[in-house]
Amino acid sequence: MFVIDYIKEVWRAVKSLATGMRRTLFYFTHHREIITQQYPENRDTLNLPERFKGEVVMPHDEKNEHRCTGCTACELACPNGTIKVITKFDISPEGKKKKAIDKLVYHLELCTMCNLCIEACPSDAIKMAQTFEHSVFDRNQLTKILNNPGSKIMEGVE
Amino acid sequence: MVEEIGTTSEGDLIINVGPQHPATHGVLHLVITLNGETIKKVEPHLGYIHRSIEKMCESLTYRQFIYVTSRMDYLSAHINNHGCALCVEKGLQVEIPARAQVIRVLMDELTRIASHELWWGAMAMDLGAFTPFFHAFRERETINDIMEETCGARLTMNYMVPGGVMQDLHPMFQKRVKDFLVLYKRKIHEYDELLTGNIIFQNRMKGVGMLDPADAISYGCTGPTARGSGVRCDVRKFAPYEVYDKLDFEEVTEQGCDSFARYMVRIREMQQSVRIIEQLIDNIPSGDFQAKTKAVLKLPKGEFYQQVETARGELGIYIVSEGGTTPYRIKFRSPGFSNLSVLDHIARGSKLGDLVAMMGTLDLVIPDIDR
Numbered sequence: 001m002f003v004i005d006y007i008k009e010v011w012r013a014v015k016s017l018a019t020g021m022r023r024t025l026f027y028f029t030h031h032r033e034i035i036t037q038q039y040p041e042n043r044d045t046l047n048l049p050e051r052f053k054g055e056v057v058m059p060h061d062e063k064n065e066h067r068c069t070g071c072t073a074c075e076l077a078c079p080n081g082t083i084k085v086i087t088k089f090d091i092s093p094e095g096k097k098k099k100a101i102d103k104l105v106y107h108l109e110l111c112t113m114c115n116l117c118i119e120a121c122p123s124d125a126i127k128m129a130q131t132f133e134h135s136v137f138d139r140n141q142l143t144k145i146l147n148n149p150g151s152k153i154m155e156g157v158e
Numbered sequence: 159m160v161e162e163i164g165t166t167s168e169g170d171l172i173i174n175v176g177p178q179h180p181a182t183h184g185v186l187h188l189v190i191t192l193n194g195e196t197i198k199k200v201e202p203h204l205g206y207i208h209r210s211i212e213k214m215c216e217s218l219t220y221r222q223f224i225y226v227t228s229r230m231d232y233l234s235a236h237i238n239n240h241g242c243a244l245c246v247e248k249g250l251q252v253e254i255p256a257r258a259q260v261i262r263v264l265m266d267e268l269t270r271i272a273s274h275e276l277w278w279g280a281m282a283m284d285l286g287a288f289t290p291f292f293h294a295f296r297e298r299e300t301i302n303d304i305m306e307e308t309c310g311a312r313l314t315m316n317y318m319v320p321g322g323v324m325q326d327l328h329p330m331f332q333k334r335v336k337d338f339l340v341l342y343k344r345k346i347h348e349y350d351e352l353l354t355g356n357i358i359f360q361n362r363m364k365g366v367g368m369l370d371p372a373d374a375i376s377y378g379c380t381g382p383t384a385r386g387s388g389v390r391c392d393v394r395k396f397a398p399y400e401v402y403d404k405l406d407f408e409e410v411t412e413q414g415c416d417s418f419a420r421y422m423v424r425i426r427e428m429q430q431s432v433r434i435i436e437q438l439i440d441n442i443p444s445g446d447f448q449a450k451t452k453a454v455l456k457l458p459k460g461e462f463y464q465q466v467e468t469a470r471g472e473l474g475i476y477i478v479s480e481g482g483t484t485p486y487r488i489k490f491r492s493p494g495f496s497n498l499s500v501l502d503h504i505a506r507g508s509k510l511g512d513l514v515a516m517m518g519t520l521d522l523v524i525p526d527i528d529r
Binding site: 012013016017019020022023024035048049051052053077078079112113114115116119128 | 218221222223225226289296299306307308309310311314316319324325328348351352353355356357358360
């Protein structure tokens with residue numbers, strides 16, 4: 001009986017190994033089932049979903065105007081101190097002082113892409129961009145100023 | 159202090175596994191006392207990836223601290239965030255919209271499948287089987303794409319916020335999940351063909367790392383580690399949160415008590431998660447995805463505890479509030495820590511080669527243990 005059991009065991013072992021090998025050979029002959037992407041080569045056709053959180057940007061329209069009022073809601077919402085809002089006082093044509101942003105400094109190196117600043121913004125001034133290749137040669141390039149030079153706030157945004 | 163390389167006075171050899179070792183999946187450092195090839199003692203040394211998350215959370219507001227918990231058990235980030243959100247909601251006493259509840263459960267179960275997929279591939283690779291890793295990552299990639307589309311990130315989503323979820327589901331979400339379920343059912347037999355039935359794999363798993371039910375309870379093991387010893391401990395069953403009490407799924411337990419039983423629990427648990435997703439995917443109620451909450455959250459003075467079932471076991475979140483905007487103290491009861499503590503117990507007396515199989519089936523995620 002021992003010999004029969006032993007042969008059965010060997011047969012079972014060989015069968016189980018062959019089953020696994022058959023699965024491997026299946027993919028060896030069925031190239032269409034393979035889903036591997038060749039990343040740096042497919043850069044041109046790579047489409048990221050529109051919600052992908054790559055970095056914080058501030059959209060500007062064609063007149064170089066943004067929607068940021070300088071309320072610092074994003075700065076308060078950020079857990080890491082990634083955003084720093086530097087405000088100034090603009091003098092309007094009527095001679096009134098009005099608070100506006102001077103610089104919105106964004107530290108990409110500190111950002112964890114948690115989306116809390118976007119949620120906190122009451123005037124939809126900032127959004128997430130779909131860029132993800134953030135490597136640069138100098139770490140100073142990671143500190144960005146989000147508002148374009150010479151930009152001002154859009155008409156009607158309070 | 160034990161001399162870390164060398165021999166003890168009894169002539170036993172002391173070796174280090176880790177902190178940089180491919181089989182520990184992270185920076186876990188094990189100091190192993192060996193008598194020949196037999197393990198006499200395993201001492202896990204922690205602290206290599208300690209980021210003091212609990213202390214960090216004390217300086218963050220109730221909205222902000224949730225994103226940090228994605229970095230604890232990064233493979234079930236959704237479930238960690240879910241537990242924190244639930245705990246804050248318990249303090250705020252807000253009613254969560256039905257839609258948000260279903261979305262949360264769907265995300266949790268997708269995360270559970272993704273986590274078990276990664277575990278399956280990584281554990282097989284520990285044991286020398288390289289092919290399963292790619293098969294597991296193919297299915298996991300589909301889930302990651304779904305997450306990327308709806309939550310905006312692949313691993314650290316930060317999607318659950320106090321009051322609901324951050325954004326509504328993507329219009330394509332239902333179709334993508336259904337496609338995934340079709341793919342998953344078409345491919346699930348490959349798992350058994352490649353690994354479960356494999357004779358080498360079975361011989362290395364069966365009878366290795368025996369964990370008695372009594373020991374599993376006394377060491378505080380939860381999740382598939384304890385359920386592999388027949389201990390019923392699923393938080394989704396005995397303390398249901400969200401819509402789990404209305405769902406039809408079974409708590410997977412195995413009686414084998416060995417590594418193979420723990421392996422089978424996880425394989426069967428993936429199928430239960432598929433069952434839960436199938437029940438919910440066509441029945442997502444319409445309505446709000448987020449309850450109205452104040453801009454600044456303040457929890458009343460008191461203590462709040464919430465437990466959730468992550469892919470590795472029971473995660474407890476304990477918040478002590480003094481009535482301010484930040485927690486006074488936060489304690490996370492992580493499943494990995496208790497599951498690691500049992501390693502010394504189950505490894506004693508077995509061979510060094512089996513240690514990797516035991517560690518694999520405990521499903522250790524080191525950032526979760528160290529926090």
